[in-house]
Amino acid sequence: MECLRTCFNTFVIGGAAIGWLVMSTLIAAPFLWLTSSAKRDRAVRKFVYIQSRGIVFFMRLASKGLSVEKQARPEGSCVIVANHASALDLYTISAFGFDNIIYITKGWVFKLPFFHYVMNGAGYIDAEKTSPEQILAQCKTAIEKGCDIMFFPQGSRKDPHARFKSGAFYLAEQLNLPIVPVAITGTRKMLPAGSFVIKPAKIVLKMFPAIYPKDYTGELGHLRMAQAAKKQIMDFFDKQL
Amino acid sequence: MITREEIIKQTNEALKKEFEFKDDQLLPTAQLRDDLGLDSLDAVDMVVVLEQKFGVTLRQGYDLRTIVTLNDLYDFIEKLARTHQK
Numbered sequence: 001m002e003c004l005r006t007c008f009n010t011f012v013i014g015g016a017a018i019g020w021l022v023m024s025t026l027i028a029a030p031f032l033w034l035t036s037s038a039k040r041d042r043a044v045r046k047f048v049y050i051q052s053r054g055i056v057f058f059m060r061l062a063s064k065g066l067s068v069e070k071q072a073r074p075e076g077s078c079v080i081v082a083n084h085a086s087a088l089d090l091y092t093i094s095a096f097g098f099d100n101i102i103y104i105t106k107g108w109v110f111k112l113p114f115f116h117y118v119m120n121g122a123g124y125i126d127a128e129k130t131s132p133e134q135i136l137a138q139c140k141t142a143i144e145k146g147c148d149i150m151f152f153p154q155g156s157r158k159d160p161h162a163r164f165k166s167g168a169f170y171l172a173e174q175l176n177l178p179i180v181p182v183a184i185t186g187t188r189k190m191l192p193a194g195s196f197v198i199k200p201a202k203i204v205l206k207m208f209p210a211i212y213p214k215d216y217t218g219e220l221g222h223l224r225m226a227q228a229a230k231k232q233i234m235d236f237f238d239k240q241l
Numbered sequence: 242m243i244t245r246e247e248i249i250k251q252t253n254e255a256l257k258k259e260f261e262f263k264d265d266q267l268l269p270t271a272q273l274r275d276d277l278g279l280d281s282l283d284a285v286d287m288v289v290v291l292e293q294k295f296g297v298t299l300r301q302g303y304d305l306r307t308i309v310t311l312n313d314l315y316d317f318i319e320k321l322a323r324t325h326q327k
Contacts (some may be wrong), residue, residue, distance in 0.1 A: 132282065163261040167282055219289045223259065 009062040009198035017058040024051055044121040045100050052094035062198050068095045069206040074178040077143040081168050081181055083233050084152035085160045085188035092184050096207050101150045102142045136174055157193035164230040169222035178210035181229040185240040204240055208232050248318050255294050269312040297321045
C-alpha cells in the first residue's frame with residue numbers, strides 16, 4: 001500500500017506539482033515582465049508566494065496529514081529562521097502567510113536553469129557572492145520596502161541536526177529585527193536531499209513566538225540567539241520523529 | 242603557568258560547546274575554514290569565546306588571518322599566554 005502511494009505521489013502528484021510550477025511561470029512571466037521595474041521585485045515575490053501555496057497544496061495531497069501551527073507574527077519586518085532538510089522546505093514557509101520574503105541562500109541555487117530568473121527577479125541574495133556588509137545594506141533596503149528576511153541557518157540539507165550559523169542572528173541584532181523560529185518536520189521523510197521519490201509522510205510546520213535581540217545582549221548575543229532558536233526548533237523536531 | 246595540553250583541552254572544550262564540534266573533528270591539522278566550516282563571522286565569535294576563556298586579548302596588534310589550522314590557534318594562544326605571564 002505504502003509502495004503504491006509512493007508511486008502515485010511521485011508520478012501523479014509530483015508531475016502535477018512540476019506542471020504547476022512550469023505553467024504558472026509561463027503564464028505569469030509576460031505580466032511580470034510588463035510590470036514597471038520599480039514594482040517588479042515585489043510582484044515576483046508575490047508570485048513566488050502563490051506558487052509556494054500551490055506546492056503546499058500538493059504536499060498536503062501527498063502527505064499523511066499536514067498541519068500548520070501559527071503564531072501572531074511580530075509587527076513590522078522580521079528575520080525568519082528554519083531548520084532545513086528538504087527542497088520542499090523553501091515552499092512551506094508560505095503556509096504561515098509570509099508573502100514578501102527575501103531569501104538569503106547559497107550561490108548554487110542562483111545557477112539553476114529556470115530558477116535563477118525568479119531568484120534574481122525577486123531580489124534574493126546570494127550569500128556566497130555578497131560580502132557581509134553588502135548583505136546588511138541590501139537587507140536594510142529590503143526592510144524599508146516591508147520585506148521579511150528568510151534564512152536556513154544550517155546552510156545545508158545533509159545533517160538535520162547541523163549547527164545554526166549565526167549570520168541570520170547577527171543581521172537581526174544589527175537591524176534590531178525580531179527572529180521568528182520555524183520548525184519543519186516530515187519533509188525529510190517525504191523528499192530527502194538528492195531524491196526524486198515522494199514518500200507519504202506526516203508534515204508538521206510550527207512557528208514559535210519571536211525572539212528579540214534586546215533579550216540577548218553582549219558580544220556573543222547573536223550566538224546565544226542562534227543557540228536558543230536551534231534548541232526550540234530541534235526539541236520540537238526530535239519529538240516529531 | 243598554563244601548559245600546552247591545558248590550552249588544547251580548554252580550546253577544544255570551548256569549540257565543542259559553542260560551535261557543536263565533535264572530538265573527531267578537532268584534529269590539530271584541521272583547517273578552521275575548509276575542514277571545520279568556520280566563516281568570517283564564526284571566526285570573530287571564536288576569538289571572543291577564547292578571549293573570555295583565557296582572559297587574553299587576541300584581536301589587537303595581531304593578524305588573525307595567519308591562523309589557518311587548529312594547531313596555529315593553539316600556538317597563538319600559547320604565545321599570548323606566555324607574554325601575558327611575563
